[in-house]
Amino acid sequence: MQLYGFWRSLATLRVRIALNLKRIDRKEVMIDLVSGAQHATDFRDINPQGVVPVLIDGDGPALFQSLAILEYLEELFPQVPLLPTDPRGRARVRGLAQIVACDSHPLIVPRVREFLEREFHLSEAQRLTWIRHWMREGLRAVEAHLAHDSDSGDYCHGDTVSMADICLVSLAVGYKLFDGRVEDFPRVAKVVERCMAQEAFAKAHPLRQPGAPQAA
Amino acid sequence: MQLYGFWRSLATLRVRIALNLKRIDRKEVMIDLVSGAQHATDFRDINPQGVVPVLIDGDGPALFQSLAILEYLEELFPQVPLLPTDPRGRARVRGLAQIVACDSHPLIVPRVREFLEREFHLSEAQRLTWIRHWMREGLRAVEAHLAHDSDSGDYCHGDTVSMADICLVSLAVGYKLFDGRVEDFPRVAKVVERCMAQEAFAKAHPLRQPGAPQAA
Missing domain, CATH: 3.40.30.10 (Glutaredoxin)
Incomplete structure (x- = not known):
């Protein structure tokens, strides 16, 4: 591939x-x-x-x-399944993944930041306010679900890694790159920490990829 | 339900x-x-x-x-399946649906428009520019796929309605509500017209729901 x-x-x-x-x-x-x-x-x-x-x-x-x-x-x-087997569980995992992939992340991608600068002349500080706000809103929504739903476990859904954790990690990693404090969302922070302790997650980190500023 | x-x-x-x-x-x-x-x-x-x-x-x-x-x-x-049976086809339908549901629609929802007004004091005209731009970008991306991919047919994917058409219709309907010209995207316009000719789509239209301005 x-x-x-x-x-x-x-x-x-x-x-x-x-x-x-x-x-x-x-x-x-x-x-x-x-x-x-x-x-x-x-x-x-x-x-x-x-x-x-x-x-x-x-x-x-x-x-x-x-x-x-x-x-x-x-x-x-x-x-290594990334979705549960029951339809309600699959719906919850997909829903959590989509909170990140639909409602949070697309708002902060480069093409959006560039549009805010080019079209509305927002300053870099304003664009950072924008980015951090929508990342935080995504983290807040997942945190609220983790607190609210009885299916929450060691990971977003029960005690197995799923697509929801993968998406949540992508958001948390991005939030940290923009100097956000993931610890403000304690349930999220625990899930992310548990994921990042695994090599499959850790070695996927942006800063460990070719071309990244801190890469060898 | x-x-x-x-x-x-x-x-x-x-x-x-x-x-x-x-x-x-x-x-x-x-x-x-x-x-x-x-x-x-x-x-x-x-x-x-x-x-x-x-x-x-x-x-x-x-x-x-x-x-x-x-x-x-x-x-x-x-x-009435909304996904094809082959994994590549399912991936394409989901991908097209996500162009709408991830990359276009979340940018124009009320909470985003309110934030642009409250935080950056964008005028109503500027917010309309924003809305139309991201809706158009979504339509442009789907139009490009319909032109590019050999699986395009009477509908987004072959000759059967799928989740991709449902999402595309939601975007096109919204674009029209904001006075956009769906005809600028001829392949999209044909698919949307074919869908809206069906009662399942037509009677779901926002303006036919209770509380809508034009509703009886």
């Missing part, structure tokens, strides 16, 4: 973690979002939306959107 | 269409997003995130997030 991503892309991070958990080999191709490589014709030929991540499996067409890729991996590689 | 929603909520619209297509009876409860009923304690007890839609099936806990609800309905009520 080939994973098109970028070291700091939080949506790519989700796919990277899932591939690690399921022990699936792949080559990772970095699309430099800073220089605008996602808009180049050769990448648009792969993904006409011009965003990462994209996964290529064999000679099939490109798979796009991180949660759709996770579901695909789950269907084809059921080892 | 009980569906908590709001007449003009585009995420609720998706669930309403799926319930119609699958001929599932439900009672719809309107949560007035204008007066802030989604923040009231009694609704937060149902959904701690304080957003719609929410679906209650029997005495189980509330189901939340529109795409998670669609997947739940698909698993329990497979009649």
